[in-house]
Amino acid sequence: MKKNTLLYLSFGSIATTFNAQASDEELQTCLMKSLKTADLTVTVGELKRACNNLLLVAKKAQHNKVESFFKQELKTKNLASAPYVMTPYVMxxxxxxxxxxxxxxxxxxxxxxxxxxxxxxxxxxxxxxxxxxxxxxxxxxxxxxxxxxxxxxxxxxxxxxxxxxxxxxxxxxxxxxxxxxxxxxxxxxxxxxxxxxxxxxxxxxxxxxxxxxxxxxxxxxxxxxxxxxxxxxxxxxxxxxxxxxxxxxxxxxxxxxxxxxxxxxxxxxxxxxxxxxxxxxxxxxxxxxxxxxxxxxxxxxxxxxxxxxxxxxxxxxxxxxxxxxxxxxxxxxxxxxxxxxx
Missing domain, CATH: 2.40.230.10 (Phospholipase A1)
Structure with missing residues (x-):
């Protein structure tokens, strides 16, 4: 699995804590939390980009209720390439x-x-x-x-x-x-x-x-x-x-x-x-x-x-x-x- 995939997956639980109004304070909170568990080889720039992506996803999920209404089957994937993938035959x-x-x-x-x-x-x-x-x-x-x-x-x-x-x-x-x-x-x-x-x-x-x-x-x-x-x-x-x-x-x-x-x-x-x-x-x-x-x-x-x-x-x-x-x-x-x- 690629490094950026592991990075995004490790932030899955953090993304849910942010609402639609992402702020500098929330970005700083994300960075502080991710620094505690991030690999030593990950740069601050990579952490910042990952947090920005997660905050954008959270903002989109909050405002796009149509997506929430139809696609509760969405599962997080590699956010760098494809944000979501639908899993068929899941209730x-x-x-x-x-x-x-x-x-x-x-x-x-x-x-x-x-x-x-x-x-x-x-x-x-x-x-x-x-x-x-x-x-x-x-x-x-x-x-x-x-x-x-x-x-x-x-x-x-x-x-x-x-x-x-x-x-x-x-x-x-x-x-x-x-x-x-x-x-x-x-x-x-x-x-x-x-x-x-x-x-x-x-x-x-x-x-x-x-x-x-x-x-x-x-x-x-x-x-x-x-x-x-x-x-x-x-x-x-x-x-x-x-x-x-x-x-x-x-x-x-x-x-x-x-x-x-x-x-x-x-x-x-x-x-x-x-x-x-x-x-x-x-x-x-x-x-x-x-x-x-x-x-x-x-x-x-x-x-x-x-x-x-x-x-x-x-x-x-x-x-x-x-x-x-x-x-x-x-x-x-x-x-x-x-x-x-x-």
């Missing part, structure tokens, strides 16, 4: 991962469960909610533009009636959401920000059958704008039409033909990072049907890397079984991964 967080041990609803959906006698009447207004989500890059070589690629992602959300002791604490609803998408950064930089574009296919289902079944397929585009400490995402979609309107014992049909009336035709998201806090907004709306959904979330530090999470929702479609059921929920728990990954 990384996609959407936020969280656990809410306490999630309260003011109008929990009971009507759709009436076919199971005595079950819905014993639902508790407080349950556990959690979300697990990961992404795997499939193609990392350049397809059309520099930095583009194809990825697979999977998100699972679950609502667990753990406090409903009289009905053996069932999982009330679980939603499965696999997707495959193409992503690319764009050269357009309005307001000195960064932009990116995604185009994908998404399936969402609750994995049930009969009257409990809910599912849909959609094609979506996603336009992302990022600057400094915030990211805005606009995601319109088109629902792929399904078969018969009514399911039979032999032929599956459309178990929720009016889902876009409630889930809308687009989603607008905003993430804002303020010191150690991440503030999140997500909204959907169908302007013709005048139905929509709002989700607000805040993460806050608890201990070292452990963060708390408060989530509030209002409207239709908190889950697939609730796509036509309006409710307000509030939950508190833990963030398992941040919105922005370091």
């Amino acid at each position: 990384t967080p996609h959407r936020m991962n969280y656990l809410l041990p306490v999630s309260y609803s003011d109008n929990i959906n009971k009507e759709d469960y009436d076919i199971v006698e005595g079950w819905a009447d014993n639902f508790e207004d407080i349950e556990i909610k959690y979300q697990l989500s990961f992404r795997v890059p499939l193609l990392t070589e350049r397809l059309f533009t520099q930095g583009d690629g194809v990825a697979f992602a999977f998100t699972l959300q679950s609502w667990w009636q753990i406090y409903a002791r009289s009905i053996s604490r069932p999982f009330r609803e679980t939603n499965y959401q696999p997707e495959i998408f193409y992503y690319t950064p764009l050269s357009w930089q309005p307001l000195e920000g960064n932009t990116a574009f995604l185009l994908g296919f998404e399936h969402q289902s609750n994995g049930n059958s009969s009257s409990f079944s809910r599912s849909w397929n959609r094609l979506y585009a996603n336009f992302v704008f990022a600057k400094d400490n915030y990211v805005i995402s606009f995601k319109p979609w088109w629902r792929i039409p399904e078969g018969n309107k009514v399911s039979t014992a032999m032929v599956p049909g459309d178990d929720n033909p009016d889902i876009t009336d409630y889930m809308g035709n687009f989603e607008l998201s905003l993430v804002y990072k303020w010191d150690d806090y991440d503030v999140f907004f997500k909204g959907r709306e169908n302007f013709k049907a005048h139905k929509g959904y709002v989700e607000l979330g805040v993460t806050f530090p608890i201990f070292e890397r452990l963060k708390g999470y408060i989530q509030y929702t209002n409207g239709y479609g908190e889950s697939l079984i609730d796509y036509n059921n309006s409710q307000q929920t509030i939950g508190i728990g833990f963030s398992l991964t941040d919105y922005f990954q370091d």
Whole structure:
């Protein structure tokens, strides 16, 4: 391994201590730390160049949230020749991962469960909610533009009636959401920000059958704008039409033909990072049907890397079984991964 490669690798832990506003003081701090572990053959000029490179990388990572959003699979390489290399088939967080041990609803959906006698009447207004989500890059070589690629992602959300002791604490609803998408950064930089574009296919289902079944397929585009400490995402979609309107014992049909009336035709998201806090907004709306959904979330530090999470929702479609059921929920728990990954 070349000397400069060893030099850069030895500074990996130091680079994370610098923020986007690199200063002379930070450069001096880097030099003092690196002098303690540097080889005697390394000159001061080489140390200074290495620190400058590391500070530039840290600055770029802080300001380019689009890169952070899409390329958490990036691994440090020889900074003198190629700053990053993507590792295919490595799982990384996609959407936020969280656990809410306490999630309260003011109008929990009971009507759709009436076919199971005595079950819905014993639902508790407080349950556990959690979300697990990961992404795997499939193609990392350049397809059309520099930095583009194809990825697979999977998100699972679950609502667990753990406090409903009289009905053996069932999982009330679980939603499965696999997707495959193409992503690319764009050269357009309005307001000195960064932009990116995604185009994908998404399936969402609750994995049930009969009257409990809910599912849909959609094609979506996603336009992302990022600057400094915030990211805005606009995601319109088109629902792929399904078969018969009514399911039979032999032929599956459309178990929720009016889902876009409630889930809308687009989603607008905003993430804002303020010191150690991440503030999140997500909204959907169908302007013709005048139905929509709002989700607000805040993460806050608890201990070292452990963060708390408060989530509030209002409207239709908190889950697939609730796509036509309006409710307000509030939950508190833990963030398992941040919105922005370091």
